[in-house]
Amino acid sequence: MSGIIAEKLNEQGLQRVASKERLTFFGLTLPYLLIVVALIIIPVGWLFYLSFIGRDGSFSFENYERMTKSRAYIRIFITTFKISILTTLICAVIGYPLSYFMSQLSRKWANICMIGVLIPFWTSLLVRTYAWLVLLQKKGLLNNIAIDIGLISEPIKFVHNTTGTLIGMVHIMLPFLILPLYANMRSIDRDCLKAASSLGATPTRAFWTVFFPLSVPGLLAGLLIVFVLCLGFYVTPAILGGGRVIMAAMKISSNIELYFSWGAASALGVVLLIVTSVILFIASKLVSMDQLGNRSAK
Amino acid sequence: MTFNVIKSVSNYLTIAGMVMAGGIANADDTLRIVSWGGAYQKGQSLGIFQPAAKAMGITVKEDTYGGISDVKLMVKSGADKFDIFSSGAGNCASGGAEGILEKLDYSVIDVSNHLPGMYSEYCAGADIFSVVAAYNTDTYGDNGPKTWADFFDVEKFPGTRAMRNNVGAQLEAALLGDGVPMDQVYEVLDSEEGIERALDKIRSIKPHIAVWWSSGAQHAQLMKDGEVDMTTGWNGRFDVAKEDGAKVAYDWQTGIMDWEGYGIPKGAKNKDLAMKYIAEMMKPEYMAEFAKYITYGPTNSKVYELGLMEDARALQMPSHPENAQHQLTLSTEWYAKWRTIASEMYTEMMTE
Numbered sequence: 024m025s026g027i028i029a030e031k032l033n034e035q036g037l038q039r040v041a042s043k044e045r046l047t048f049f050g051l052t053l054p055y056l057l058i059v060v061a062l063i064i065i066p067v068g069w070l071f072y073l074s075f076i077g078r079d080g081s082f083s084f085e086n087y088e089r090m091t092k093s094r095a096y097i098r099i100f101i102t103t104f105k106i107s108i109l110t111t112l113i114c115a116v117i118g119y120p121l122s123y124f125m126s127q128l129s130r131k132w133a134n135i136c137m138i139g140v141l142i143p144f145w146t147s148l149l150v151r152t153y154a155w156l157v158l159l160q161k162k163g164l165l166n167n168i169a170i171d172i173g174l175i176s177e178p179i180k181f182v183h184n185t186t187g188t189l190i191g192m193v194h195i196m197l198p199f200l201i202l203p204l205y206a207n208m209r210s211i212d213r214d215c216l217k218a219a220s221s222l223g224a225t226p227t228r229a230f231w232t233v234f235f236p237l238s239v240p241g242l243l244a245g246l247l248i249v250f251v252l253c254l255g256f257y258v259t260p261a262i263l264g265g266g267r268v269i270m271a272a273m274k275i276s277s278n279i280e281l282y283f284s285w286g287a288a289s290a291l292g293v294v295l296l297i298v299t300s301v302i303l304f305i306a307s308k309l310v311s312m313d314q315l316g317n318r319s320a321k
Numbered sequence: 322m323t324f325n326v327i328k329s330v331s332n333y334l335t336i337a338g339m340v341m342a343g344g345i346a347n348a349d350d351t352l353r354i355v356s357w358g359g360a361y362q363k364g365q366s367l368g369i370f371q372p373a374a375k376a377m378g379i380t381v382k383e384d385t386y387g388g389i390s391d392v393k394l395m396v397k398s399g400a401d402k403f404d405i406f407s408s409g410a411g412n413c414a415s416g417g418a419e420g421i422l423e424k425l426d427y428s429v430i431d432v433s434n435h436l437p438g439m440y441s442e443y444c445a446g447a448d449i450f451s452v453v454a455a456y457n458t459d460t461y462g463d464n465g466p467k468t469w470a471d472f473f474d475v476e477k478f479p480g481t482r483a484m485r486n487n488v489g490a491q492l493e494a495a496l497l498g499d500g501v502p503m504d505q506v507y508e509v510l511d512s513e514e515g516i517e518r519a520l521d522k523i524r525s526i527k528p529h530i531a532v533w534w535s536s537g538a539q540h541a542q543l544m545k546d547g548e549v550d551m552t553t554g555w556n557g558r559f560d561v562a563k564e565d566g567a568k569v570a571y572d573w574q575t576g577i578m579d580w581e582g583y584g585i586p587k588g589a590k591n592k593d594l595a596m597k598y599i600a601e602m603m604k605p606e607y608m609a610e611f612a613k614y615i616t617y618g619p620t621n622s623k624v625y626e627l628g629l630m631e632d633a634r635a636l637q638m639p640s641h642p643e644n645a646q647h648q649l650t651l652s653t654e655w656y657a658k659w660r661t662i663a664s665e666m667y668t669e670m671m672t673e
Contacts, residue, residue: 095669102672162547183532183548266486266533269672277487281664283393283419 070289078284086290096274096291100298103271106185106260107253110192114249117193118200119242125201126208137205144198152262155191156182183265191259199252200245207241243310247303254299271295350379352591352598354583355386356407359538360561364614365407369447369607377601379594389416396421396587404595405583410444411489411656413584417443418657423585423592430600436640439620441653444582445599446620448611451639451648452490454575455544455559456551458568466551467572469498473522475529480550482526483543486533488660488667490577492519493649494553497575507652516663520670533671544569556639560616576648578639580620605629612638 077083090096121140125133143151158164159181166178181187211234219229257272264270271291278287354370356362366383374381384403386392389412395402408416416422422443432440439446454472456465460480466472472482472494485491496506496515499522509515523530531549534540540554545567556576559569583599585592601607608619609629618638624630625641635641639648 089665093665093669095665095672098672160546160548180531261535265531266535266671269668274668277664277668280388280390281661283390283415283421 070285071293073284073286074290074293076284076286078282086286087294089287090290090294095269099269099271099274100294102269103254103295104298104302106188106192106256106268106270107250109189110196110253111246111250113189113193114196114200115242115246118197118204118245119238122201122204122208122241123238125205126211140198140201143194148195148258151195152191152259155187155194155263159187159190182263184267185264187263187265188260188268191263192253192256195259196249196253199248203244203248204238204241207244208238211237239310251299254295349591350594351382352379352405352595353382353384353403354405354407355384355391355403358385360615361557361617362407364611364617368611368614369602372610373598373601373604373607377598379598381598388412392416392584392586393419393421401590403586404589404591405585405599407447407581408444408584410441410446410580410582410653411651411660413444413582414441414653414657415660416584417441421587423587423589425585425599426596429596430603432603434605434623435603435620436622438650439580440582444584445603446580446582447602448608448617449578449580449620449638449640450617451556451573451576451578451644452494452553452651453556453559453571453573453577454494454551455540455554455569455571457544457547457549458570459547460550465570465572466575468574469494470500472551472553472575473498473526475526478551480529481531481548482529483532483534483540483549483552483554484523484530485553486535486671488663490579490651491523491553491667492516492663493577493651494575495519495522497649498522503649506649507655510655510659510663513662513666516659516666520666524670524673527670527673541567557615557617560637573639573644573647576639576644577651578645578648579651581617582620 074086075082075084077085125136128136156163160166160183161178161180163181165181166175169175170178181190215233215237216229219233220226224232255272256270257276260268260270261273275288275291278291279285281287352374356365362383362385370381370383386403386406389406389408392406392408393416394400413422424442425440425445427440430445432445435446436449439449454466454469456478457480458465461478466474466478471478492510493506496509496519497503499518501509510519532543532552534543534552534554537555537558540552541558541562543549543552544554544559545562545565547568556571559567559571563569583602585595585599589595603621605619605621605623605627606629608621609624612618612624612630612634616637616639618640619625619630620640625635630638636643639645
């Protein structure tokens with residue numbers, strides 16, 4: 024009898040401790056939650072609301088209807104996704120071997136390589152973009168040298184087009200891919216590869232069946248960061264695209280000037296947000312996000 | 322003791338009162354003006370803003386801004402950042418149509434000597450600039466494109482071009498290039514078909530358009546670096562680039578005259594003083610002084626009549642009668658009516 028009472032009391036005590044603990048954890052996350060609500064949820068919600076306000080101040084779909092009237096909007100969205108996907112893929116093709124190479128080096132040499140990755144990362148985006156313009160334009164350094172040594176007779180059009188935009192964006196985005204990928208590769212247990220070899224796998228087979236799958240979480244994290252950052256890019260395509268590459272962010276800015284209203288611009292942002300969410304949702308179905316989360320946590 | 326406290330409190334109040342009175346008096350004779358920065362605002366500041374402020378015995382604080390959309394956002398959000406802004410006539414007209422500007426009081430501001438059309442309900446014209454077709458003299462020598470027809474003729478004048486990334490003055494150029502007489506340009510443009518005709522003209526040379534420029538600094542750089550062989554752009558920028566050694570020339574036959582002026586945002590705190598200050602800035606001596614810094618001509622015809630400018634310098638101004646006679650004057654009414662529609666159509670053409 025008394026044993027049951029004691030058990031009950033104990034249970035109540037445990038519950039109290041547990042709820043107190045939950046409260047403490049909630050208290051710890053509170054500052055972050057407040058920041059998210061105040062700086063992200065409220066402004067985004069407000070812009071979402073404004074996108075449904077017409078020129079006369081009443082509820083209206085005119086900011087969305089406009090996008091269906093001009094084919095320019097759909098082309099701008101296609102360009103935005105095309106450039107973002109291409110940049111992401113090129114970053115992966117360049118960044119993966121580099122990260123792998125760095126992860127195989129000794130700590131000392133890997134750190135020296137990392138400085139090479141980080142120095143451009145710390146340089147102003149605008150400076151780097153203009154530097155590319157100086158290097159790559161028609162009478163720029165690269166074309167002049169190539170013509171002087173007789174490699175080409177006519178200057179190659181590197182900038183003021185998609186090529187220039189991609190060069191500039193890949194250069195800026197590469198560290199965002201390399202940093203999470205390299206951290207992930209460093210944490211992969213070398214003994215797994217040794218075990219594969221001892222079981223008779225060739226180095227190629229060991230790489231593809233053991234190392235690569237273990238590096239996927241880092242790769243996916245990097246790809247995701249690069250892709251999402253690309254979608255909102257403004258400065259680099261505006262300068263290196265020469266007006267021939269128009270991305271969503273540029274149209275958002277020109278719509279503010281054209282219609283004098285936040286609504287006209289935020290409608291574009293809402294569409295971009297929805298399309299991006301849909302794409303990421305599909306991607307997460309193809310590659311399980313759970314898996315990504317679990318492995319990254321490990 | 323008590324007496325001392327009362328005395329020091331009253332002293333303190335007196336001082337506070339003086340400071341406050343000073344503060345109010347200070348606000349009464351201080352104006353805030355915004356413009357575009359760079360070589361342009363430097364000329365305005367040294368030639369107009371500060372000398373005019375000195376003459377009136379007031380303080381004028383300067384800043385830069387991002388255009389008429391900044392005025393709209395300021396007025397709509399009830400903020401109070403500046404009393405006067407410098408703006409292109411077309412943007413000023415659309416701001417007026419949006420109801421975000423104060424009507425200018427022309428009984429205070431004297432525009433009796435202004436060139437025809439160089440002031441409007443919401444904008445008092447201050448300087449005149451032109452959009453021209455500039456070409457590289459290394460590529461074409463002295464026989465460069467002299468008219469808009471030449472600019473659009475890729476057979477006669479092979480080479481890369483640049484045009485603006487928005488509609489401003491580009492459709493007029495295209496129609497002039499298509500053989501529309503100057504006095505019928507805005508008649509033709511007064512319908513979507515007319516706008517489409519102009520866009521088709523641009524489409525016809527689109528493979529030769531290497532860059533769509535977005536700023537005056539950019540088109541000056543494009544010419545200086547030889548990135549393109551010809552471009553549309555503002556005459557003053559090309560003159561400055563030429564002084565810097567760029568191989569660039571242009572002909573006034575391609576000129577499309579536009580003007581810049583001053584406006585007052587709706588509800589400006591110091592509206593009456595702002596009005597008087599604009600009146601002061603309209604005087605010919607300030608305009609003559611401004612034109613020493615950049616080749617943007619005066620709107621006040623007295624500058625020429627009083628001989629306030631050296632002849633050689635005067636001949637460089639878009640508004641000099643010798644130059645103005647060849648040029649089309651940009652229609653602010655057309656922009657107030659068609660700007661958004663034409664802009665969307667222009668973007669569509671660019672993204673094709």
